[in-house]
Amino acid sequence: xxxxxxxxxxxxxxxxxxxxxxxxxxxxxxxxxxxxxxxxxxxxxxxxxxxxxxxxxxxxxxxxxxxxxxxxxxxxxxxxxxxxxxxxxxxxxxxxxxxxxxxxxxxxxxxxxxxxxxxxxxxxxxxxxxxxxxxxxxxxxxxxxxxxxxxxxxxxxxxxxxxxxx
Amino acid sequence: xxxxxxxxxxxxxxxxxxxxxxxxxxxxxxxxxxxxxxxxxxxxxxxxxxxxxxxxxxxxxxxxxxxxxxxxxxxxxxxxxxxxxxxxxxxxxxxxxxxxxxxxxxxxxxxxxxxxxxxxxxxxxxxxxxxxxxxxxxxxxxxxxxxxxxxxxxxxxxxxxxxxxxxxxxxxxxxxxxxxxxxxxxxxxxxxxxxxxxxxxxxxxxxxxxxxxxxxxxxxxxxxxxxxxxxxxxxxxxxxxxxxxxxxxxxxxxxxxxxxxxxxxxxxxxxxxxxxxxxxxxxxxxx
Numbered sequence: 001x002x003x004x005x006x007x008x009x010x011x012x013x014x015x016x017x018x019x020x021x022x023x024x025x026x027x028x029x030x031x032x033x034x035x036x037x038x039x040x041x042x043x044x045x046x047x048x049x050x051x052x053x054x055x056x057x058x059x060x061x062x063x064x065x066x067x068x069x070x071x072x073x074x075x076x077x078x079x080x081x082x083x084x085x086x087x088x089x090x091x092x093x094x095x096x097x098x099x100x101x102x103x104x105x106x107x108x109x110x111x112x113x114x115x116x117x118x119x120x121x122x123x124x125x126x127x128x129x130x131x132x133x134x135x136x137x138x139x140x141x142x143x144x145x146x147x148x149x150x151x152x153x154x155x156x157x158x159x160x161x162x163x164x165x166x
Numbered sequence: 167x168x169x170x171x172x173x174x175x176x177x178x179x180x181x182x183x184x185x186x187x188x189x190x191x192x193x194x195x196x197x198x199x200x201x202x203x204x205x206x207x208x209x210x211x212x213x214x215x216x217x218x219x220x221x222x223x224x225x226x227x228x229x230x231x232x233x234x235x236x237x238x239x240x241x242x243x244x245x246x247x248x249x250x251x252x253x254x255x256x257x258x259x260x261x262x263x264x265x266x267x268x269x270x271x272x273x274x275x276x277x278x279x280x281x282x283x284x285x286x287x288x289x290x291x292x293x294x295x296x297x298x299x300x301x302x303x304x305x306x307x308x309x310x311x312x313x314x315x316x317x318x319x320x321x322x323x324x325x326x327x328x329x330x331x332x333x334x335x336x337x338x339x340x341x342x343x344x345x346x347x348x349x350x351x352x353x354x355x356x357x358x359x360x361x362x363x364x365x366x367x368x369x370x371x372x373x374x375x376x377x378x379x380x381x382x383x384x385x386x387x388x389x390x391x392x393x394x395x396x397x398x399x400x401x402x403x404x405x406x407x408x409x410x411x412x413x414x415x416x417x418x419x420x421x422x423x424x425x426x427x428x429x430x431x432x433x434x435x436x437x438x439x440x441x442x443x444x445x446x447x448x449x450x451x452x453x
Contacts, residue, residue: 004174021174021217022207043167044205046357048271057245057274063204064275067174068219112271133356134269 008072010035011079019066025059026050028066029076037077037107041136048135051108052076058115060134077107080114089152090114097163099148101139109135113149121157125150125164169207172214176222180305180334183218188307188330190216196332197221198241198280201272226279226334229253238336240279244268247278256340257298259347259367263290266349269357282315283333285325285388288359292319293389294349295336297365297381303335304328312337319388345369346452348444351383352436354427360384361427362437364392364416366444368399370452375399380412380444384427385420385437392416395441404449412445413438 003018010033017032029035029052041049043062050061053075080088090110093099100106109132116123116131123131128149129142137145147163154161175190177183187194193215197203206212220226226241229250236256238247244264247253254261267290268276281291282302295302295315302313307330318326327333341347351363363383369376378399380392395415402408422433 020171022169022171024168027168043208045201045272048269051271058271059275060271063201065174065200065204067176068200068221116270130356131270134271 004067006066006070008069008074010074011076017066021065021067023066024062025052025054025064025066025069025074026061028069029061029074035076035078039104039107041104041108046136047105048108048112048132049105051111051135053111053115056115058112058134075111075114077110080110088114089155090117090149093148093151093155094145097144097147097151099140099145105135105137105139109137109145113152117149117153117156122153123149167208169204170210170213172207173216174219175216176219178222178224180223180225180332183220183223184305184307184330184332186216186218187332190218192329194218198277198283199243199272199275200280201268201276202280202284202286220279220332231256231340232337235337235339238278238338240283240332240334240336241277242279244273244276244278244281245270248273257338259294259298259341259349259365260291260338262347263294263349263351263365266290266351266353272357278336279333282318282336283325283327285319285321285323287322287387287389288384290349290351290360290363290383293363293381293383293391294365295338296389296391297367297379298338298341299379300336300338302333303337304331305334306331310334316391322387341367342369344453346448346450348447348451350440350444350447352440359427362422362433362440364437364440364444366441366448368445368448368452370449373403374401375404375449378445380416380441382416382420382437382441385422385433387421387423390419392419392441394418399445404445409442409445413442416441 007016039049041047045063052061151161195214197217197219226239228239247264281289300315349365352361360383365381368378378396380396382390395412398412417438420434424430
């Protein structure tokens with residue numbers, strides 16, 4: 001099958017590659033670009049581990065072909081830290097609130113939460129839970145992921161984070 | 167999992183898309199959001215030789231009010247539907263239902279055209295479109311036609327669309343001001359297809375139901391209009407006896423498959439519960 005030349009901007013850098021039309025975006029990111037932070041989980045569009053930001057949308061990169069991302073701007077977990085290398089508010093939130101155990105779902109969770117907070121800077125707990133409903137975590141029971149996102153929202157909004165009583 | 171090989175086409179106009187669909191042979195599929203088709207391709211349950219990606223066709227996007235109708239371009243995503251003030255104001259049942267479809271990531275990609283076109287009995291929009299009296303625009307190589315949603319679905323994944331035709335837009339008549347609406351969907355978890363779901367759009371006058379339409383999702387190999395159930399409630403105040411009769415009339419036309427969502431008896435039973443809840447909630451919202 002003839003290969004197609006694709007170019008896109010990933011984490012601010014122009015990248016290119018030759019792909020078959022059937023190459024999934026997640027495979028292009030992981031195998032052509034060696035950006036292995038984006039995980040492959042269920043491969044059936046359920047689990048959200050492969051979530052990346054594509055032109056302002058959270059997408060499951062296992063269900064988009066790389067050729068469809070021609071000319072797009074993509075952010076992966078490798079691109080979310082602050083410019084000086086310090087942790088972003090969300091990364092810090094996941095660390096401080098113990099929002100991960102095995103960590104497999106974390107890149108997808110953080111990319112999804114980042115877009116959620118850009119669309120809704122002050123989400124309620126319910127809105128956070130619905131906002132990450134396309135991302136499955138099998139370790140945490142979500143409680144600490146919700147707290148991590150609340151921590152990040154408060155930090156971005158300049159508010160002191162107070163952990164809700166359990 | 168990696169899909170089988172295919173050739174990728176990205177037309178820029180509806181005319182070019184239709185030309186590709188009508189000239190590339192039998193094994194060509196349009197690609198909208200891809201969230202039904204791509205997983206099927208990974209499982210090799212679908213092996214198209216050609217994919218015609220519709221993302222490059224700007225003419226397939228958008229939500230436009232045309233007098234008493236709202237015309238929604240086929241490539242309008244569920245996310246865009248949810249962001250539309252026009253939809254929230256004029257056809258709030260679409261907003262309510264779109265929020266119950268899949269999850270946020272899928273809603274950024276999933277389109278209204280894809281949801282209604284492929285005839286998947288689990289999709290939510292088809293029964294809604296039948297309830298609302300909507301129609302679909304089908305563009306073919308030589309002509310175009312408008313097909314009522316109620317005439318479109320022929321069986322699971324079998325529809326009135328002909329090879330070479332593309333569903334380009336959905337026209338939805340705006341329900342009367344003050345109408346009541348409800349989409350009740352029982353599902354096992356976020357992102358699941360309905361175990362059973364019911365759509366109701368009705369109007370009330372002096373405490374009695376003046377008009378009513380009821381649609382059913384995933385309770386038959388096609389979406390259904392529960393016409394007899396709707397007739398049963400007209401002229402009533404939805405008292406308990408009437409509700410019971412309406413539920414029985416709706417259950418009489420249900421023939422769900424037994425699957426992981428439950429045996430036939432269970433799915434019909436909860437289908438009836440969804441009908442009763444949707445009727446009551448729609449009535450409580452009517453002005």
